[in-house]
Amino acid sequence: MRPVAAIALAVAIAVTYQAPAFAYLKLGTRVGTRTVTLKWSQLPIRYFITDRGTAGVTSTQLQQAVQAAFATWDGAATAEVSSQFVGFTLTNPTSGDGATTIGFQNRPDLDRTLGATSFMIDTVSGAIVESDIFFNTAFPWSVSAQGETGFFDLQSIAVHEIGHLHGLAHSAMGETELRAGGRRVLAAEAVMFPVAFASGTTLGRTLKADDLAGIGDIYPATSYTRGTGSISGKVTKGGKGVLGAHVVAFDLRLHTLVGGFSLSDDGSFVIAGLSPGPHVVRVEPLDDGDIESFFDATLNVDINFRPQFYEKTVVVPEGGGTSGVELKVVAK
Amino acid sequence: MIVAAVSSAARSCLVGLLIVIAWCLAPASAGAQGYVPQDIPRSGNLEISVGAGWLPGSDLGTASADETRNPGTGTGPFVLFQADTRTESAPSLHGRFGVYLSRSVSAEGGALFSRPDLATRLTGDAESAPELTATETLTRVVVDGSVLFHFTGASFGGGRGIPFVSAGGGYLRDLHEKNEVAETGHELHFGGGFHYWFGQGKHRAGVRADVGVSRRSGGADAIDTARTIPTLAGSFAYLF
Numbered sequence: 001m002r003p004v005a006a007i008a009l010a011v012a013i014a015v016t017y018q019a020p021a022f023a024y025l026k027l028g029t030r031v032g033t034r035t036v037t038l039k040w041s042q043l044p045i046r047y048f049i050t051d052r053g054t055a056g057v058t059s060t061q062l063q064q065a066v067q068a069a070f071a072t073w074d075g076a077a078t079a080e081v082s083s084q085f086v087g088f089t090l091t092n093p094t095s096g097d098g099a100t101t102i103g104f105q106n107r108p109d110l111d112r113t114l115g116a117t118s119f120m121i122d123t124v125s126g127a128i129v130e131s132d133i134f135f136n137t138a139f140p141w142s143v144s145a146q147g148e149t150g151f152f153d154l155q156s157i158a159v160h161e162i163g164h165l166h167g168l169a170h171s172a173m174g175e176t177e178l179r180a181g182g183r184r185v186l187a188a189e190a191v192m193f194p195v196a197f198a199s200g201t202t203l204g205r206t207l208k209a210d211d212l213a214g215i216g217d218i219y220p221a222t223s224y225t226r227g228t229g230s231i232s233g234k235v236t237k238g239g240k241g242v243l244g245a246h247v248v249a250f251d252l253r254l255h256t257l258v259g260g261f262s263l264s265d266d267g268s269f270v271i272a273g274l275s276p277g278p279h280v281v282r283v284e285p286l287d288d289g290d291i292e293s294f295f296d297a298t299l300n301v302d303i304n305f306r307p308q309f310y311e312k313t314v315v316v317p318e319g320g321g322t323s324g325v326e327l328k329v330v331a332k
Numbered sequence: 333m334i335v336a337a338v339s340s341a342a343r344s345c346l347v348g349l350l351i352v353i354a355w356c357l358a359p360a361s362a363g364a365q366g367y368v369p370q371d372i373p374r375s376g377n378l379e380i381s382v383g384a385g386w387l388p389g390s391d392l393g394t395a396s397a398d399e400t401r402n403p404g405t406g407t408g409p410f411v412l413f414q415a416d417t418r419t420e421s422a423p424s425l426h427g428r429f430g431v432y433l434s435r436s437v438s439a440e441g442g443a444l445f446s447r448p449d450l451a452t453r454l455t456g457d458a459e460s461a462p463e464l465t466a467t468e469t470l471t472r473v474v475v476d477g478s479v480l481f482h483f484t485g486a487s488f489g490g491g492r493g494i495p496f497v498s499a500g501g502g503y504l505r506d507l508h509e510k511n512e513v514a515e516t517g518h519e520l521h522f523g524g525g526f527h528y529w530f531g532q533g534k535h536r537a538g539v540r541a542d543v544g545v546s547r548r549s550g551g552a553d554a555i556d557t558a559r560t561i562p563t564l565a566g567s568f569a570y571l572f
Contacts, residue, residue: 174399175410175458187399187410197402208400250397252417252452257397276513278552280397280415280452280466284459307461309413309454313468315508315552322512 025169029126036126038167039218044082050103051088054137061143066102069158078216078224093132105134115157117164131165149200156204163192167218170194172246173210173259176288189257194293209256213273229316230272233325235283241267244301250280276318281310283327305329372484377432381540383567389421390561413457422448436482444474468509470552476502497524506552517550540567
């Protein structure tokens with residue numbers, strides 16, 4: 001087995017500095033002098049379930065919820081991914097044992113973390129060789145199909161964490177408000193938004209256009225690239241590039257929202273996975289969540305600008321891209 | 333998604349057209365004709381016409397950029413912003429070539445060229461992004477064919493004016509700005525108008541007026557499934 005290095009991530013963090021302008025925020029790692037997208041090189045993704053339940057959820061129910069969450073991603077029309085439940089295990093979901101394990105863990109120290117995903121990566125190729133997920137039993141869980149008031153829907157959180165397991169980072173497609181004790185989500189249009197909906201809802205079980213574009217970017221289905229297109233350009237302020245701006249394309253025909261980020265100092269962005277046709281482009285600062293949920297804390301992400309629209313309708317060609325979109329933002 | 337309905341302008345055109353048809357079908361007075369009957373276009377005559385018209389704008393509906401609301405923070409979807417799209421009115425240029433199959437029936441092919449704007453008004457942004465109208469200019473070409481029925485018995489102006497009704501269909505091609513994307517569609521049209529010929533003999537010039545409705549599907553403004561727009565045009569015609 002080739003030497004590997006462990007990279008433990010409490011939440012998904014994207015390595016973006018000097019990285020190519022990807023269409024969607026994906027997890028990456030440094031391999032030598034280049035940044036490589038984290039992805040599984042071999043499918044199906046084989047995983048174990050820790051044979052331990054929690055109050056209100058047996059290990060069998062845990063396995064069923066996780067399997068359903070995997071099936072949600074496996075069924076994405078934009079991507080070719082697959083998974084396989086291998087069996088139950090007594091080991092905890094920890095890195096370094098060579099097996100992808102998903103289970104409950106009691107982590108009262110992480111009082112704002114419902115679940116987390118960690119990775120073991122082949123440092124030569126950048127391929128994921130192991131990924132573990134734990135669900136924090138410091139919170140109450142439910143597997144009810146309709147949701148259960150006061151309990152977090154296990155399948156919804158599993159869909160989010162398994163998105164990370166596949167290599168997706170967080171999406172900024174959502175709105176929050178600051179309240180005492182933290183942020184409250186007002187709305188989200190991606191299961192990969194970093195802040196969960198309130199307990200009792202099962203809305204997080206369904207992938208949105210932004211999620212489908214992301215998974216399709218990493219594991220594209222044969223027809224996906226041919227049938228979609230992209231928008232690329234720059235976000236600038238006072239003539240200089242803006243790093244970390246959230247750029248969203250709204251499809252005027254399908255009424256879907258897909259986002260991307262400006263991932264370099266010159267403000268370049270690419271939004272891929274878009275259906276052909278006219279789109280409206282909007283840019284906003286990354287102020288609906290902690291920047292560290294999206295980017296490394298050392299990066300100079302600029303959030304001092306007003307949201308605004310691009311002044312032209314942008315038409316996405318099938319199997320191609322429209323370039324030259326420059327969003328000139330102004331300070332707040 | 334709001335389905336485009338026939339606009340009030342289109343309905344007015346339809347009413348006007350029905351009046352023209354009713355007038356054409358009414359018995360005409362033979363004594364009113366001063367035009368030499370054998371000069372009425374007949375089988376084998378050819379006609380070319382060029383002219384200009386006006387394509388009214390059409391409302392393509394409102395799209396709401398919705399996000400799934402967190403239960404307990406309100407009801408209904410969270411509207412990030414709204415987008416109201418329309419095709420703006422624009423002048424058009426057209427040309428036709430027709431052949432008379434008989435004194436009453438002719439067939440023609442034509443092409444229309446216009447450059448309407450596709451405008452999307454962006455409002456109601458949840459984070460107060462300034463309202464804005466995002467636009468692009470389309471290059472639109474319609475190539476069509478029609479059959480015309482000429483009401484020679486209802487001529488006016490001493491027989492020089494001959495009303496007609498027409499129907500046909502065509503191919504629509506919209507080229508987006510920057511010439512990077514072309515979108516195609518189809519159209520069906522129904523309308524009417526009149527010729528007014530000057531001079532006598534086989535070769536003569538005249539003017540032509542057309543009014544009608546066009547039902548279009550596909551094309552760049554296919555934000556909705558199909559839309560119906562009124563059409564209005566005037567031409568210089570030459571018969572030979």
